[in-house]
Amino acid sequence: MGRVTARRRVLRISVDGERAVRPDSLAGEEPLELRVGGKALTVTMRTPGHDIDLVLGFLVGEGIIGSGSDVTAIRYCASAASAASAVGVVGSAADRQGQDVQTYNEVQTYNVVDITLAPSVPRPDVSIERAFYTSSSCGLCGKTSIDGVRLRSRYEVDADPLVLRPDVVLALPDRLRLAQKVFATTGGLHAAAIADADGNLLVVREDVGRHNAVDKVVGWAAREGQLPLRERVLVVSGRASFELTQKALLAGIPALVAVSAPSSLAADLAQDAGMTLVGFVRGGSMNVYTGAHRIADALVNSGS
Incomplete structure (x- = not known):
């Protein structure tokens, strides 16, 4: 699967003391630097693949853009020797909107x-004060305060x-898990999906970073x-953090369904925004x- 996964030799030890050297598949993780107009904006650690979606989702999640038409081009930065060889246009909708996403x-x-x-x-703002580093475990690293990210x-x-x-809600985690092709191989990826009311x-997208998976969808x-x-649901394979709830809100998603627990701040944001939050x-x-x-027919007292 190319850079999405990597093969490594591991020593497997069982409870009975048996030892065996065998190959194992690991989820790929590499940095991706985002620049706006040639100026560095951020670096995120991600699983390679669907990078254009990741970039667009990140910009939506930061409140920089509100639609794909707010971006006219996304280009991989190449070496001087190869910069002349542009290939294809990424995304049919981008093409329909007259965008030059190459x-x-x-x-x-x-x-x-x-x-x-x-x-x-x-x-x-791409000044030193605005620049930040995003790791695969924390989409808010480098922010000076929670007020700085509550967009x-x-x-x-x-x-x-x-x-x-x-x-329908109860079936969503199993449907998501069945669609996690790379997780089935590596056991090391988060996933996110957009679902309809049925x-x-x-x-569905997978990534080592749960926030990246959401950005990709x-x-x-x-x-x-x-x-x-509108009338869509964001489904995530782990917990519902503030950052994921905010990303859902910035994309206009009215419901977030998580396999695990939400944080208190995520619940506060969902309550204030009128979003449905299920964990x-x-x-x-x-x-x-x-x-x-x-x-429908919910017998749960959520206090809302």
Whole structure:
């Protein structure tokens, strides 16, 4: 699977003392530097693949753009020897919008991308104070305070008419797990998906970073011209943190379903925004923390 996974030889030791050397597959992890107009914006550790979606989703999640049309070009930065060999246009929706989103047939690696924003889009602050480093375990690393990341979304979700049947919600984690092809090989990736009201998964992405997986599905929506994601559900394989809840809000998603627990700040943000937040979806039960009115016949008192 190329750079998505890597093979390593490991020593396997069992409880009975048996030892055996065998090959094992690990999830790929590499840095990706994002530049805007040639100026460094951030570096994120990610699993290579769907990088254009990752970039678009990241920009949406930071409140820099609100749709794919706010970006006119995303290019891999190549060496001087290979910069002349541009190939293809990434994404049919980008093509329909007249965008010039291209990849370079780079000799080195595909770990630096440069973004060109539409003239009407305000440029982000890329000063030393604004620059930050994003690791695969924390999408907020380098932020000076929680107030610095609680961005105001351009989309309202409180009036979204989405209604979900409990059986649909309970089936979402299993559907997501079945779609995790790389996790089945490595056991080392998070996943995110966008689902409709009937539980159909419209897009699934995997990554070593849970925030990256969310950025990739949101970026897919931006590239396909589907923002805001009205009457849609964000499904995540782990916990529902503040950062993931904020990313859902900035993409106009009215419901977030997580296999594990939410944080208190995630619940506060969902409550304030009018978003439905569901956690601990496993074993035939779930906890509805906010927005229980969207769960048909919900017998859960979420306090909302």
